[in-house]
Amino acid sequence: MADDSLFEFLHMEIVSHIFNEQQSSKGELDNKDRAACISLLEAMGFRVGQGLIERLTRDTPSFKDELDIMKFICKDFWTKVFRRQVDNLRTNHQGTYVLQDNKFSFLTQFSGGKQYLDQAPKYLAFSCGVVRGALSNLGLESVVTAEVSIMPSCKFQVVIQKL
């Protein structure tokens, strides 16, 4: 229980540190400054995701295809990292995947509904990076974005970049 809290509290601290530090150097933040913070958080998540997937797949046999990897991410990876499975995985079979988590663990601290919706992107950037880092280490370069319409439900869109 407190292990989870330890991560959650640290995550909150990081988000606020990064935004405060940007603000203290730039004054009032415009969209470009905010994007810079988000991308910093995403990059941290990316490296964390790479580390996590390396530990998690140590004893896993290799994957047979892209869908097999995505299923692993939705089940095993999600359970270990976000403490539940993805509720729904959809794909167009052309490299786009939508992962729906109806109770995303990093958002459960927020009040439900739409009140803090505009704050959500700050708190999702790290997670998007984690997913992208994990996929990258499994050989899939991707773009990962997240969208919240009602807290704490969250949709991650993964678009695999074909080389």
Place this chain on the structure above:
Amino acid sequence: MADDSLFEFLHMEIVSHIFNEQQSSKGELDNKDRAACISLLEAMGFRVGQGLIERLTRDTPSFKDELDIMKFICKDFWTKVFRRQVDNLRTNHQGTYVLQDNKFSFLTQFSGGKQYLDQAPKYLAFSCGVVRGALSNLGLESVVTAEVSIMPSCKFQVVIQKL
């Protein structure tokens, strides 16, 4: 398992982010710059410790004295946050406590021995802050420092500030 890793990896990222960002604004770091980084990490830990202790003591009866609080920190708090109990608690009964953890969880990623000893303070500042934040919320203002002589064993010194 991965929950712990999630925290560990994020913690590593923060440490390196804070030092890198100081370096990119100041160039080569001198002792004063390093102290500024350490104190930033310590302050993050402080707020995290405050949050954690609030959750952990929700159902705990109140403490009868200072030693009672220290025992709670060494047993319950340490177990939840650092995943084991403190191995040894000593005190001079005048407000100074030495908490010895022979296998401190944030240091187990390092090779044993003395090789990375000079790196230890970076990775202990956050934890010192966590302890200080927890004590502060329980009504004890303190100064917390950590000392490593052989990895991964670590001694925390807590000096209670009498008001």
